[in-house]
Amino acid sequence: MSITYLAAIREAQAKALADDPRVFIYGQDVATFGGAFKATKGLSEAFPGRVMDAPISEDAMVGMAIGAAIEGMRPIVEMQFADFSSIAFNQIVNQAATLYWRTGTPCPITVRLPSGGTAGSGPFHSQSMEALYAHYPGLVVLTPATVEDAYSMLLEAIALPDPVIFCEHKLLYYHLKAESLPVENLPIGEARVVRSGQHATIVTYSAMVHESLKAAGMMAEDGYHIEVVDLRSVKPIDTDTVLASVARTGRLLAVGEAFPWGGVTSEVIARVAAEGFDLLDCPPRRLNARDTPIPYHPNLWKAHRPTADTIYSALTNLVRL
């Protein structure tokens, strides 16, 4: 058997629906159609009345989910694309994220964000919004890079008593495959060293883990061993694992697909600079998308986001510093 990242997301939702009567799914085209990406395919038939099509009202979708969570339910909201969660931004960051702290009432909602760029998707179907949500207290923000993580972290997200922003990368949906679904996995909040090395550390997450691994492979041919840390969750961020890696390598490159101003890579650099300055042999570096909207044409898109090649050249410079 081989299972895709997308199928893992569907399987996790099927398991959650089967195991927990409090779980339901709400989103545009999620019922009969099975979701724009088919992440809920077959679920409305298997779980009648628990997979509901929503109108094009992202604010109301999340507001409804919050209300349902107050009443003890465990809603999963599917955004058709991460980009459209901007319409629900207020409900997420002001209503959901503050509820527990203000009132002591937990807000167990999971908002799934089909995130990140794919060729030809353009400015409004490609965004990576994790940094925006991570900025707000009261949210957990997850960015799985593997089939196994997509499955186990989604299940864990649904079980958490807090609002979770689940950033699943569209580029990984169909291409990434695993032999089976995990029974056990690292818990949310722990990063994973996915390749070990001693010359430099890449800290990254989501689809950029795969570009980074390719770049690390290219570096190996040049005789450099690059360690790659997959954050898995960007909020909370596992600073300990990052620092331990930098302690081994002395060099840091933070890689992210999101826009360059602020964000996860800045946070990684800031934390290492503040807590592990003496571990660094040279200034830390970061590599992000360019500071423009995400372009439509593949020629431009490929040059907008970090790729194995640009990460490789950033690493080449880094190890020579």
Added chain:
Amino acid sequence: MSPVTAEKFITTYRWMLLARILEDRIASLYRAGGAIVGGVYLGRGQEAFSAALGVHLSRERGDVFGGLIRDMAGRLAFGEPLLDPARSYLGSAKGPMRGRDGNIHRGRPTEGLPAMISHLGSLVSVVSGMLLAKRLKGDPPCVGASCVGDGATSTGAFHEAMNTAAIERLPLVVAVANNQYAYSTPTSRQYACENLVDRAKGYGVTGHVVDGTDLEACLDIFERAVTAALETQTPQMVVGKLLRLSGHGEHDDAFYVDPHLREESSGRDPLTVAETHLLEKGWGTPSDVDAWTADAVERVREAMTQAQREGGPDAAVETWEALASRHLVEGGNA
């Protein structure tokens, strides 16, 4: 519908009185300075409309009252403990918000009293979600109310929520208190339809209009709306016309309010209207009104005194944890 009984009228009138007296006390403490934490926003002029909704909801039935800025009367009528507003305004750590939030932004979400956030329009879908969940859980039929002002009806969140509630056929009563101003903005700059209730048809919900200063009319309309929501499991939109008889908040002298509006029927004080009505009907005597007033004054005094004695929150023992999953809480000032 049954005609409004003397008993129901008096019960509701007494909630209005309690709200007015409590808010007058809070406003005078605010003006004196020192005791009140943050801003003060009064429901003066809106007591009949708000309380008439509150008395038709039942906590035992599992109903929800999503009160907003000017719903002191409705919240109390629904069953919010008097100490909750007292503690929230005075910043007592023992209040439901524990000093983490205050004044009108208070509630007990698991007891049918969601705590509004400031962002107008955003609570309508939350109340709807509570109703959806109750249906999914197979709870007995109940009703949820969500209160908004004329200004809040212009938000995208309001439109999305009304449309969604209509699609989901939820037993939602949306009470629109058209008090003719949103802060300083008159309704001519807020909407261009003739009456806000015209929107009900567009959303596919039942619309009702009422003179929001007339308690008897408000009791009648909310009994109809709540019953209809319960029986037909569809949203009801009730638009009450009235006038905000205060500034937007107590910092605001409302210089911009057209003085002619105070002369109109919708500019009447609902407490005076109700009092006159009950005296005319012979449902009470002036000395009854005095006794109810004295009772409300005493209850307010007790609650405010107790809340004032209680200390504010202590930053040193605050957990500073915004997640229920404590193991995922990040460290402080990294």
